[in-house]
Amino acid sequence: MKQLLTLRVNGITHELSIDPWRTLNEVLRDELNLTGTKLGCGSGDCGACTVLVDGRSVSSCLTLAASVDGKEIATVEGLAPSGEQLHPVQESFVENGAIQCGFCTAGMEMSAVYLLGRNNAPDEEQxxxxxxxxxxxxxxxxxxxxxxxxxxxxxxxx
Ligand code: FES
Ligand code: FES
Known part of the structure; x- marks a missing residue:
């Protein structure tokens, strides 16, 4: 039986009817067409699927969409909502050659945003x-x- 969910993703509210076993990653990518969030390992090991839920970083491949009903989700698309002005983290990735194939980039950037939200001057070790x-x-x-x-x-x- 499908479950009704309300997800707020990058500030936009979505009402969805989904199977309760679907992951947040599947719902973001397949239902909301937010394909910036990648699916790599599917088992919590690679971080390619990282998004923020109520400000905390999570692996969307291991998170049931039903478990984040009513929560605020932030994905890489929300870093540059206009599509023109990049977020400083994204700008810095481009400027420092931190992107090659790009598969890890969205997850890396969301982890970086999470880190910088808690520590605005991290040293290399941090x-x-x-x-x-x-x-x-x-x-x-x-x-x-x-x-x-x-x-x-x-x-x-x-
Ligand atoms: S896809 Fe690898 S941790 Fe989620
Ligand atoms: S996996 Fe990181 S740039 Fe290719």
Whole structure:
């Protein structure tokens, strides 16, 4: 039997009727067409599916959509809602060469946003710890760490 859900995603309210076993990742990608959030391992190991739920980072592949009924979801699409002005984290990823194939990027950026929301001046060790749940097969991580440090600089209150 389908379940009625209300999800607020990037500030927009969606009323959905879904099977109760569907994951948040499936609902974001297949029902709401928010395909910026990727599905990698599907088992909580790679971080490609990271989104924020009520401000906390979660693996959307391991989260039942029904369990986030009524909550605020933030996905990578919400970082640049106009599609023109990138979020400072996104700008820094581009400027620091922190994107190669791009598969990990949305999850990395959401983890970075979560980290910088709690610590606006993280050192390298804290950045590496903050991204430790996100795997990248391409970049060797150094550019990603540099990008997050650069984003922290950009976002520093003046
Ligand atoms: S797809 Fe969710 S952690 Fe890998
Ligand atoms: S850029 Fe390819 S997996 Fe990270």
């Amino acid at each position: 950045i590496r710890a903050g991204l430790s749940g996100n795997l990248c097969r391409c970049t060797g991580y150094n550019q990603i760490v540099e990008a997050v440090a650069a984003a922290a600089e950009k976002m520093k209150p003046s």
